[in-house]
Amino acid sequence: MKQLSENSIRVLEERYLVQDHSGKVIETPEEMFLRVAKKVASAELKWGKQKDADYWEGQFFRMMSELDFLPNSTTLMNAGTGYGQLSACFVLPVRDSLSGIFDTLKMAALVQQKGGGTGFNFSKLRPKGDRVSKHGGTSSGPVSFLELFNFSSDHVKQGGKRLGANMGIMNVDHPDIFEFMRLGSKENRVRHFNLSVGITDQFMKHLETDKPWSLINPRTQKVLNKVSPKAIWEELIFGAWESGNPGVIFLDTINSKNPTPNQGEIQATNPCGEVPLLPYESCNLGSINLTHFIKSAKGKSIPDWERIGEIIPMAVRFLDNVIEVNHFPNSKIKKATLSNRKIGLGVMGWADFLIQLGIPYGSQEAVDLGEELMRFINEKSHLASQELAKKRGSFPNWEESVFAPHTPIRNATLTSIAPTGTISLIANTSSSIEPLFALAFERRNVLGEETLQTIQPQVLNFLQEKGLLSEELKQKIAEDGTCADSHELSEKDKAILQTATEIDPIWHLKHQVAFQKFTDNAVSKTINLPASTKPEDIGEIYLQAWKEGVKGLTVFRTDSGREQMLYPGLKT
Ligand code: UDP
Known part of the structure; x- marks a missing residue:
């Protein structure tokens, strides 16, 4: 052992x-x-x-x-x-009826109670203000139900140990898409949800030529509104720039790789x-x-x-x-x-x-x-x-x-x-295919309560093996979480020890693309961006990701609103 x-x-x-x-x-x-x-x-x-x-x-x-x-x-x-x-991962359907919604809400609570995470696509729900019955009632819309699911997760600790985790998706042709894209903004955070817009290839083609895009009521299949695809795109990348939410999932890419297409279309992820x-x-x-x-x-x-x-x-x-x-x-x-x-x-x-x-x-x-x-x-x-x-x-x-x-x-x-x-904490190694977030870090647990402090062991080993580990350097790394401006290290060594935000975002994406090529399901990856990144830069990354066959994507810009789990340096 x-x-x-x-x-x-x-x-x-x-x-x-x-x-x-x-x-x-x-x-x-x-x-x-x-x-x-x-x-x-x-x-x-x-x-x-x-x-x-x-x-x-x-x-x-x-x-x-x-x-x-x-x-x-x-x-x-x-x-x-x-x-x-x-299992850690579940997807549950959300049907367009009150009993369907509450059936799924109950199921999600029970899944989360035993430690599972749940993903949903809310696009089948009729839009806000649409009629509900012959007697003139109106629907409060999918976003309000997503908030309800979020509220429920506030009260169900996963396996009694961590708070509920969810993915909420809305497709890009849903009439409430603008309201959905604003959900991640700082004042309006739904904290137990990662949000993603379900993007289709057709939408991306409309975007290329700015051909009007139809928003369709899923109940009647009637076009409710035509909007500029650029307007959707700008809201999407602004949201990602401001708060890291929403991300995107590329539905056609996912379904082109669906191993059981006869069982229906895939509409959501964990x-x-x-x-x-x-x-x-x-x-x-x-x-x-x-x-x-x-x-x-x-x-x-x-x-x-x-x-x-x-x-x-x-x-x-x-x-x-x-x-x-x-x-x-x-x-x-x-x-x-x-x-x-x-x-x-x-x-x-x-x-x-x-x-x-x-x-x-x-x-x-x-x-x-x-x-x-x-x-x-x-x-x-x-x-x-x-x-x-x-x-x-x-x-x-x-x-x-x-x-x-x-x-x-x-x-x-x-x-x-x-x-x-x-x-990865248990195995004492870096997570997934992510670069090191920092060379030293303070970590809060998922409930935001405790902190764990450590200098990355691999970094210590690397410096030790090269005979570069002075007390001074150790202290500097602990304080700053980086060695970017150290005078003791060569450019090559500094490149090897570059952290997530120091690495050009294009390399983040290239790693995701490389791993996705041979991954049956998908790659969970956050593309870290420097604080100075502009919304258009995020648009470029999304576009590139779609072209390269990525199935979904999240960005995180330094200093944006999303809650962070990791804090560079020990002295923050
Ligand atoms: N997950 C969850 N709650 C959490 C963390 C993870 O439900 O707080 C689920 C979720 O479906 C996620 C999956 O577990 O996509 C895998 O996450 P991760 O690899 O971080 O889990 P670990 O096994 O390290 O706890």
């Missing part, structure tokens, strides 16, 4: 380790990994014998306790505790955007800690492809087993999830991995390696799922999927790049 960092132990004690009724922690981290390994390996009994379950229990325990791979938080928290909801899902589907995630897959050859650090190749099939097996032992909140979610068996294997520690390899994040070399790595992970994951299908069968909707008739496969999707917000 790998030695856990102090921060990691704190996070585990606060939220993951089993507690008794008085709130006393009654489990060690080792016991937690054993509990999860045992539960997930018990799925093996469906196809094998006790000795198979025991074998896989050992493998799963090892890969988690060595911090080589971690499943999403809900699996770590809930597996084997009797609260068996193990809260952080990395998993586009059909109504009622859920998905469970897991991430490989890249920093543990480096070897040295001829005195140089290089990726250990062989070992990465070995852990992928184990991780896929683990995630498929999770679906097997999962408890679903209701029969609709169970049916939709078991029909496609989507999983999302991804990575964490990418920025730390690059530092270990001595490659600057803002370089073509890094982007090329990202693409090569994700291609490798995706291909090996698909092979592993095909192997599982031999014994376990293909997912039930397979015959109507893009894989039929030639490629039996167990899971409709294999890969996702999740934010790994908490599991």
